[in-house]
Amino acid sequence: MRIELTDEQAMIRDMAREFAQEHIAPIAAEIDRDARFPHETVKRMGELGLLGIMVPEAWGGSGADTVSYVVALEEIARACASHAVIMSVNNSLYCDPVWKYGTDEQRARFLKPVAGGHALGCFALTEPEAGSDARNQHTVAVRDGDDYVITGRKLFISTGREASYALVFAQTDPARAHRGISAFVVEKNTPGFSVSKTEDKLGIRASDTAELVFDACRVPAANRIGDEGKGFHIALATLDGGRIGIAAQAVGIAVGAYERSVRYARERKAFGVPIGEHQMIGWMLADMATAIDGARLITLKAATLKDAGRPYTKEASMAKLFAAETAMKVATDAVQVHGGFGFIREAEVERHFRDAKITQIYEGTSQIQKLVIAREVLK
Amino acid sequence: MKIVVAVKQVPDTATQVKISGADPKAIDTAGITWIVSPYDEFAIEEALRIKEKRGQGEVVAVSLGPDRVKEALRSALAMGCDRAIHLNDPAWANADTLATAQALAAVIKQEQPALVLCGRQAIDDDMGAVGAQLAEVLDWPCASWIMDEAVDADAKTVRVGRQVEGGLEVFDIPLPAVLSAQKGLNEPRYPTLKGIMGAKKKEIKDVKPGDLGLTPGAPQLMVKKLEALPARPPGRIIQGEVKDAVKELVRALREDAKAI
Numbered sequence: 001m002r003i004e005l006t007d008e009q010a011m012i013r014d015m016a017r018e019f020a021q022e023h024i025a026p027i028a029a030e031i032d033r034d035a036r037f038p039h040e041t042v043k044r045m046g047e048l049g050l051l052g053i054m055v056p057e058a059w060g061g062s063g064a065d066t067v068s069y070v071v072a073l074e075e076i077a078r079a080c081a082s083h084a085v086i087m088s089v090n091n092s093l094y095c096d097p098v099w100k101y102g103t104d105e106q107r108a109r110f111l112k113p114v115a116g117g118h119a120l121g122c123f124a125l126t127e128p129e130a131g132s133d134a135r136n137q138h139t140v141a142v143r144d145g146d147d148y149v150i151t152g153r154k155l156f157i158s159t160g161r162e163a164s165y166a167l168v169f170a171q172t173d174p175a176r177a178h179r180g181i182s183a184f185v186v187e188k189n190t191p192g193f194s195v196s197k198t199e200d201k202l203g204i205r206a207s208d209t210a211e212l213v214f215d216a217c218r219v220p221a222a223n224r225i226g227d228e229g230k231g232f233h234i235a236l237a238t239l240d241g242g243r244i245g246i247a248a249q250a251v252g253i254a255v256g257a258y259e260r261s262v263r264y265a266r267e268r269k270a271f272g273v274p275i276g277e278h279q280m281i282g283w284m285l286a287d288m289a290t291a292i293d294g295a296r297l298i299t300l301k302a303a304t305l306k307d308a309g310r311p312y313t314k315e316a317s318m319a320k321l322f323a324a325e326t327a328m329k330v331a332t333d334a335v336q337v338h339g340g341f342g343f344i345r346e347a348e349v350e351r352h353f354r355d356a357k358i359t360q361i362y363e364g365t366s367q368i369q370k371l372v373i374a375r376e377v378l379k
Numbered sequence: 380m381k382i383v384v385a386v387k388q389v390p391d392t393a394t395q396v397k398i399s400g401a402d403p404k405a406i407d408t409a410g411i412t413w414i415v416s417p418y419d420e421f422a423i424e425e426a427l428r429i430k431e432k433r434g435q436g437e438v439v440a441v442s443l444g445p446d447r448v449k450e451a452l453r454s455a456l457a458m459g460c461d462r463a464i465h466l467n468d469p470a471w472a473n474a475d476t477l478a479t480a481q482a483l484a485a486v487i488k489q490e491q492p493a494l495v496l497c498g499r500q501a502i503d504d505d506m507g508a509v510g511a512q513l514a515e516v517l518d519w520p521c522a523s524w525i526m527d528e529a530v531d532a533d534a535k536t537v538r539v540g541r542q543v544e545g546g547l548e549v550f551d552i553p554l555p556a557v558l559s560a561q562k563g564l565n566e567p568r569y570p571t572l573k574g575i576m577g578a579k580k581k582e583i584k585d586v587k588p589g590d591l592g593l594t595p596g597a598p599q600l601m602v603k604k605l606e607a608l609p610a611r612p613p614g615r616i617i618q619g620e621v622k623d624a625v626k627e628l629v630r631a632l633r634e635d636a637k638a639i
Contacts, residue, residue, distance in 0.1 A: 007450070011457060011575045019569050049572030062572035 003297075009068050016072035019048060020079035028080035031206035032351050037162055038206055042086055046117015050076070051090045055099050059107050060116035066241075066303040070248040074296070077252025078259075081355035082206035084252060088245035089158045090114065093363075094121025094167055097238040098185065101226040110165055110185045110223075122163035123242075124154040124212055125235050131156075132368050135178035135232065139214060141170035146221050148172070148184065150192070150214040158362070160210030161195045164188045168214070169231045181231035185223045192217030203354035240313050242363045243320035244306065247299040250323035250359040251292060257327075257334035257352035258288045264338055281337055288330045295323040314376035321369035324359035331356040380436040380534045382426040383490055384460065385483055385497040385509065386419040388444055388451035392502065397607075404602045415451045418498025420458075421560035424567040426496050427459045429530055437461045441486055443471055443479050449583060456578035457570035463583040464490075468595075470588050475600035480512035485591035487517060492555065493534050499524045499559045514557035522550055524561040530554070 005013065024041055031038050045051055053069040055061020069091060077084035098111045098121070114121040130136040139152025150170050160166070166186045173180030186193055192215045199209040226234050262285060265276030275281045302315035331353040335342035342349045360366045390396065391412040399407045415423070423440065430436040440455035442448045443466035452463035466482050474482065487495055495517075500507030507523075514521030526547060527540035537554055540547035542561050570578075588595055617624045617631070632638045 007453060008575055008579065011454070011570065011578075012572060015569050015572075015575065047571065048569055053572060057573060057576075063576055064572055068572070 005067070005071065008064070009071055012064060012068045013071040013075060015048065016050065016075035017078075019044070020075050020083075024076065024083050025079040028082075028206075029345075029348050029351065031080070031082065033205075033345070035200065035205040037208055038080075038083060038086075041083065042120075043117070045076075045083070045087060049117070050087055051117040051120075052095050052115025053091055055095050055111065055115035059099060060112035060114075061095065061099075065307045066244060067300060067307060070244060070299055070303045073245055073248040074252040074255065077249040078256045079252075080206070081249060081253050081352070081358075082204045084249040085158055085204050085207045085358075086120070086162075088242065088249055089123060090121055092242040092245040093123035093158075093238055094163075094165065096241050097123075097167060097183070097234050098225060100237075101183070101230070101234055105222070106185070106225065114165060119164035120159050120162050121165045121167065122157050122159040123238065124157050124160070124166045124168045126156050127153060128155050132365060134235065135181075137169060137171050137178070137181055139168070139170040140174065141172050141182060141184060141219075143172065143221070144218075147218045148221060148224070150184065150186070150217045150219055152214050153196075154212040154214075156199065156362075157210050157212055158207060160212050161198050161208040166193075166212060167225065168212075169235055170214075172228050172231075176229065178232040179229050181235070182228045183225040183231040183234050184219050185225060186214070186217065186219055187223075190217055190219060201358075203351075203356070203358050205354075239363055240316045241306065243316040243369075244299060244302050244312075246359055246363045247295070247302070247316070247319035247323035250320075250327035250356070251296045251299055253352050253356050253359065254288070254292050254295065254323070254327040254330040257331040257349055257356070258285070258292060260347075260349050260352075261285060261288065261334045261337040264341075268339075275337070284333045284337060288333060291326040291330060295319070295326040298322055314373055317364070317369040317372040317376075320359075320364065321366050321373065324356075324366055324369075327352075327356040327359050380429065380433055380494070380530070381439065381490065381492040382429060382436065382494045382496060383439050383441055383487055383492040384419070384422050384426045384455065385495065385513070386423065386440055386442045386451055386455055387416045387498070387501040387503075387509075388413050388442060388448045389416045389501050389503040390414075392417070398605045403604050406605065413447055413450060415454050416498050416501040416503070418500060418502070418560055418562065420498075420567040421562065421564045422496035422498050422558075423455055423458055423460065424565045425528065425560060426494075427568070428565065429494070429528075433530075433534075439464060439490060439492070441483060442466065443474060443482055445472070452583050453578050454570065456581045456583070457574045458568060459570075459574060460581075462581055465583050465585050467585050468587045470595045473598050473601070474595065475598035476506050476508040477512055477600070478595055478598055480509050480516050482588070482591065482593060482595070483509070483513050484516040485593055486586060487513070489591070494530070494537065494554055495519075495557045497557070497559050499561050510557055510559035517555075517557070519556050520552045521557045521559075522552055523559045525558050526561050526563050528558065528564075 049062035052061035053064050057063040095115050113119045141148040141150045168184050168186050172182040194213050196211045196213045268275050299319040302312050302319040305312035334349050341347045391414050397407040399405045426438045438460045440460040440463040497510045522539045524542045525539045526542045529538045617627050
């Protein structure tokens with residue numbers, strides 16, 4: 001077994017690290033406080049090829065693999081979890097399915113600009129009554145000649161306000177329940193499609209989480225991705241890949257919190273010695289470092305399986321579960337290592353703590369990941 | 380217009396340099412992360428900008444050093460250089476700045492570029508000699524520490540601004556010429572993912588002394604020994620009333636430190 005990045009993967013990680021440390025880390029606290037979408041740095045990420053990593057060059061992407069995606073995403077998240085979710089949604093939840101299930105004509109129209117970073121994409125599955133119970137879709141798409149007419153509401157959609165293209169799931173045959181769900185690309189400014197509100201959140205505050213409303217929104221049949229009724233399959237397969245992205249984001253959040261803790265444990269003195277020399281703090285750092293390495297390795301394993309074209313549903317869920325739980329635990333302990341200072345915004349460690357929480361919730365809660373893993377184990 | 384950029388691979392700026400236990404003339408290279416010397420990145424960036432501005436041309440990166448130097452050349456290719464040349468031979472293992480300049484000059488004579496760019500110095504040994512020596516061996520004009528450049532439309536001359544105390548010294552220099560880059564010349568780009576993925580497909584040609592008609596002899600400049608800096612003596616805090624402490628401070632500065 002080899003645990004080593006290729007030259008290209010290492011260069012991609014180094015580039016992402018340098019870019020994130022020089023351009024993203026310095027603004028992370030400010031954009032979090034102001035809940036401001038970082039247009040300028042996201043545009044630069046697009047120019048560097050970070051927004052369409054796994055899409056072939058012919059379709060505007062970078063033509064790299066999932067391992068490259070994971071190592072780059074971890075570096076971005078280490079600096080700022082908001083940038084990381086924007087990157088993850090664009091790569092995993094929009095580009096991946098449009099590439100995989102789209103026709104060449106659809107790829108040219110809906111994938112190329114997004115993979116090249118000229119526009120952003122989002123993934124609209126969640127509804128007021130369809131969170132973990134994602135099958136319970138109430139949004140409908142009624143066929144009318146060469147069009148579909150979409151009506152419904154989508155909730156908590158990451159990048160929902162900023163995206164130019166939304167991959168929307170809707171019932172085309174409600175009688176067939178989840179086998180009647182289909183997927184559509186809806187372009188911004190399509191009449192009947194609007195963003196009704198942007199949420200005020202605990203964490204990942206610089207990323208926009210929006211509610212999308214479809215009021216008799218007319219979309220050409222040519223915008224349907226995959227066959228009628230294949231939407232739910234597309235959504236689940238897409239989320240498998242998305243979970244690898246969120247796992248990488250969670251590892252990055254944990255690393256960011258851990259590194260601040262190590263630095264503080266060296267500098268801060270109590271009882272005459274740096275606090276890291278007190279066993280209780282040293283052990284916390286040891287637990288953080290160990291969990292982070294474990295989370296990173298499972299994430300890379302899931303990515304490696306995906307790159308090899310092998311099944312990875314179970315590993316993606318394991319990676320997402322373990323990395324999210326690690327991020328929350330590490331970020332919680334990181335605040336603890338900082339003591340009272342950790343509770344103060346200025347220390348910035350509380351940002352990792354607030355950002356970590358969402359990784360246990362979105363793209364399948366930790367509880368849903370356990371369901372997926374149990375189902376795979378008992379197969 | 381063809382441009383050759385001379386680059387050196389050096390330890391990362393965050394490296395804590397230690398003298399090797401086995402060889403007192405060398406540093407301990409275990410665990411070192413190697414990078415392209417930052418001043419050389421300015422040179423690469425400027426070469427790429429000249430090419431992009433003119434809409435045509437070729438940028439060739441050249442480096443002398445052991446196998447690991449391929450990584451630095453790969454970085455140059457990922458940034459956008461078209462191809463690379465690696466001067467890689469045990470005979471160059473102890474090359475001093477003059478031997479390095481002679482080897483580079485031999486390659487440059489073969490390549491016949493209109494312009495050679497390099498960093499003002501490498502950040503490892505800080506010799507800052509290769510650029511000027513290279514120009515001397517080639518018998519080309521040279522401008523060091525440039526902050527600004529403009530190649531004319533016919534690629535016959537280049538106007539450069541050199542950093543001098545309090546301002547820029549501006550020269551028109553006939554091409555071909557050697558220029559060394561100072562910080563502030565530009566902001567080097569990050570390699571894009573496409574650039575990184577494409578670097579693998581670009582050529583890195585291995586060149587031996589024989590290919591250049593050279594037989595490197597013993598270097599004229601030889602390292603006898605490396606010594607670590609002496610440990611800094613601890614500071615001293617003068618206690619007592621301010622009035623007395625100031626008197627003691629002045630006395631200590633005058634008599635002990637002989638600073639005033």
